[in-house]
Amino acid sequence: MLNISLWGKTFKNPVVAASGTFGFSREYNEIYDVSILGGIVTKGLTLNKREGNEGIRCFETSSGMLNSVGLQNPGIDYFIENELPFMKTLNTIIIANLGGGSIEEYVQGAEKLDKSDVDIIELNISCPNVKEGGVNFGIKSNIAREVVKEVRRVVKKPLVVKLSPDAEDIVDMAVTCVEEGADGVSLVNTFKAMAIDIYKKRPVFKNVFAGLSGPAIKPIALRMVYEVSKAVNVPIMGIGGIKDYKDAIEFIMAGASLVQVGTANFINPFACRDIINGIENFLKEEGINSINEIIGVI
Amino acid sequence: MQYSSLKVLENREVAKNIFKLKLEGKYNVKPGQFFMLRSWEDEPTLSRPFSIYDKGENYISFLYEVKGKGTEKLAKLKCQDTVKVLGPLGNGMDISRIKGKVALVGGGIGIAPLFYFAKKIEAHVDIYFGFRDEVYGIENLKCKNLYISTESGKVGYKGYITDIFNPFDYNLVITCGPLAMMKKVKDVCKKTATPLYLLMESKMACGIGACLVCTCKTKDGMKRVCKDGPVFKGEEVVFDA
Numbered sequence: 001m002l003n004i005s006l007w008g009k010t011f012k013n014p015v016v017a018a019s020g021t022f023g024f025s026r027e028y029n030e031i032y033d034v035s036i037l038g039g040i041v042t043k044g045l046t047l048n049k050r051e052g053n054e055g056i057r058c059f060e061t062s063s064g065m066l067n068s069v070g071l072q073n074p075g076i077d078y079f080i081e082n083e084l085p086f087m088k089t090l091n092t093i094i095i096a097n098l099g100g101g102s103i104e105e106y107v108q109g110a111e112k113l114d115k116s117d118v119d120i121i122e123l124n125i126s127c128p129n130v131k132e133g134g135v136n137f138g139i140k141s142n143i144a145r146e147v148v149k150e151v152r153r154v155v156k157k158p159l160v161v162k163l164s165p166d167a168e169d170i171v172d173m174a175v176t177c178v179e180e181g182a183d184g185v186s187l188v189n190t191f192k193a194m195a196i197d198i199y200k201k202r203p204v205f206k207n208v209f210a211g212l213s214g215p216a217i218k219p220i221a222l223r224m225v226y227e228v229s230k231a232v233n234v235p236i237m238g239i240g241g242i243k244d245y246k247d248a249i250e251f252i253m254a255g256a257s258l259v260q261v262g263t264a265n266f267i268n269p270f271a272c273r274d275i276i277n278g279i280e281n282f283l284k285e286e287g288i289n290s291i292n293e294i295i296g297v298i
Numbered sequence: 299m300q301y302s303s304l305k306v307l308e309n310r311e312v313a314k315n316i317f318k319l320k321l322e323g324k325y326n327v328k329p330g331q332f333f334m335l336r337s338w339e340d341e342p343t344l345s346r347p348f349s350i351y352d353k354g355e356n357y358i359s360f361l362y363e364v365k366g367k368g369t370e371k372l373a374k375l376k377c378q379d380t381v382k383v384l385g386p387l388g389n390g391m392d393i394s395r396i397k398g399k400v401a402l403v404g405g406g407i408g409i410a411p412l413f414y415f416a417k418k419i420e421a422h423v424d425i426y427f428g429f430r431d432e433v434y435g436i437e438n439l440k441c442k443n444l445y446i447s448t449e450s451g452k453v454g455y456k457g458y459i460t461d462i463f464n465p466f467d468y469n470l471v472i473t474c475g476p477l478a479m480m481k482k483v484k485d486v487c488k489k490t491a492t493p494l495y496l497l498m499e500s501k502m503a504c505g506i507g508a509c510l511v512c513t514c515k516t517k518d519g520m521k522r523v524c525k526d527g528p529v530f531k532g533e534e535v536v537f538d539a
């Protein structure tokens with residue numbers, strides 16, 4: 001009933017844990033058996049280890065949060081050697097989230113991941129938390145085009161591009177990625193945002209900007225998924241503020257084949273599990289035989 | 299680690315804005331470990347971390363200060379209400395390894411986790427607790443010597459607890475409280491080369507080590523307060539200037 005086949009793989013349900021909110025799945029696996037998930041996206045990985053940002057990394061907002069982690073991760077080699085073997089023991093689809101600061105870095109990282117046992121690569125062209133004078137590849141379609149083209153050249157595995165809601169034109173961005181060979185798109189990443197400490201009279205974050213996630217972004221993320229789904233023919237992973245099965249079903253009806261759940265894991269550690277059960281009950285109650293019947297019905 | 303709904307056995311104001319919350323549940327907890335608590339639905343978005351303050355056969359208890367949205371909601375809890383509890387979390391400390399003379403240095407609500415250390419440590423324990431004005435949370439406190447300071451002079455020494463604390467006599471110091479106090483304790487312990495453990499604090503989201511928002515800077519890079527801590531070796535932590 002919940003099964004979905006995409007990219008030659010079978011997801012047992014449409015619920016996937018979002019990048020950066022689920023680590024490499026060990027921690028949540030101590031709370032419940034995460035093999036029940038449709039899939040798991042790893043923390044954003046880069047070619048080399050990164051320490052991430054210093055100072056405050058989290059600030060709570062109404063119905064959401066800002067984060068400025070800055071892609072802290074142990075590097076792709078370490079991941080393949082020490083984290084992936086554990087993840088592969090889980091009976092679920094493993095998606096590697098690939099970050100980077102330059103096209104060369106992306107390409108070298110992609111080559112390594114393509115040779116590894118991950119099932120799918122999610123190319124993150126949209127992290128707002130890394131500066132280093134580098135370009136944000138997720139804003140202008142013609143810049144994104146270059147990265148996707150080069151990465152596609154070296155990746156044989158299914159390649160999904162994760163889009164930033166800060167893209168100048170999200171529909172054009174999605175179309176561009178698909179033109180360059182993306183097998184799917186996932187959207188959205190966090191929104192570039194900020195907070196100010198009025199007593200210290202300075203921004204809360206050292207980097208000034210941080211990424212907004214959580215229920216606050218849901219209606220905008222939903223609108224973007226809907227618009228993109230009308231414009232591309234590849235599967236979509238819908239992301240943004242999904243906290244219960246109703247939110248998930250909205251994204252699916254708007255055109256997402258899979259949904260990713262991020263911040264909601266912090267609100268309720270069982271969020272993904274509860275959403276899976278909720279979708280199943282909904283389908284039963286509504287007399288719907290398969291989740292595939294409601295994908296993109298709007 | 300488990301995620302459960304626990305029943306409130308007691309939620310009492312023990313001093314102005316300081317509450318003791320007792321929840322029904324059986325847990326194995328090490329001193330320094332904490333739990334993520336949530337007694338609300340949507341707002342605030344994130345659950346809140348609180349250290350284990352005390353524990354009995356059938357309960358765990360917390361000592362908390364009302365600071366903002368989350369603790370205001372906790373303060374409204376009544377007997378029989380339920381709280382969602384994730385834990386125990388964090389490294390905590392292996393008490394069996396602690397020997398000799400130990401000093402616990404706490405400031406304000408930072409005394410909460412130290413109460414449970416005092417209860418568990420079998421060795422000689424001296425306590426140095428500093429408060430702003432009112433003294434709280436020290437009923438049934440187990441120790442050899444108790445030193446209290448208040449900034450107002452209401453009880454004990456008038457001033458900061460670090461004014462009267464000298465690490466020279468001790469084999470080990472454990473501290474928790476405002477950053478300025480912990481920095482001071484770190485400085486004096488460095489002078490006497492006394493081993494020190496710090497209980498660090500940070501804004502948390504997942505509380506279990508998955509999201510990397512709660513990191514603190516250490517000599518070996520950024521570490522997660524919720525998973526690699528909250529107990530860190532004194533020499534490990536790098537305080538920003």
Ligand SMILES: Cc1cc2nc3c(=O)[nH]c(=O)nc-3n(C[C@H](O)[C@H](O)[C@H](O)COP(=O)(O)OP(=O)(O)OC[C@H]3O[C@@H](n4cnc5c(N)ncnc54)[C@H](O)[C@@H]3O)c2cc1C
Pocket residue numbers: 056059204332342346347348349350360361362363364365366367368369370407410411498499500501502528
């Ligand atoms: C491991 C650990 C153990 C803890 N144990 C205890 C305990 O045993 N007892 C206890 O009382 N507390 C403990 N704390 C602290 C406790 O978690 C916080 O006080 C609590 O989360 C506050 O929540 P709140 O919603 O009431 O306040 P909030 O609304 O979150 O804010 C608290 C105060 O801090 C200010 N503030 C919020 N964010 C910022 C920021 N980014 N920069 C500057 N100021 C800010 C607010 O204005 C407000 O005055 C612990 C924390 C950690 C990490």
Ligand SMILES: Cc1cc2nc3c(=O)[nH]c(=O)nc-3n(C[C@H](O)[C@H](O)[C@H](O)COP(=O)(O)O)c2cc1C
Pocket residue numbers: 018019020021043044045067069071097124127162188189190212213214215217239240241242260261262263264509510511
């Ligand atoms: C703490 C945190 C860390 C994140 N790290 C990454 C990351 O490394 N790579 C990435 O593509 N997205 C990252 N994200 C974005 C999420 O995967 C997701 O796209 C976003 O949070 C919106 O979904 P949500 O509202 O369900 O959280 C992170 C989000 C949070 C909150």
Ligand code: FES
Pocket residue numbers: 501502503504505506507508509510511512513522523524525
């Ligand atoms: S709060 Fe998520 S890693 Fe510590």
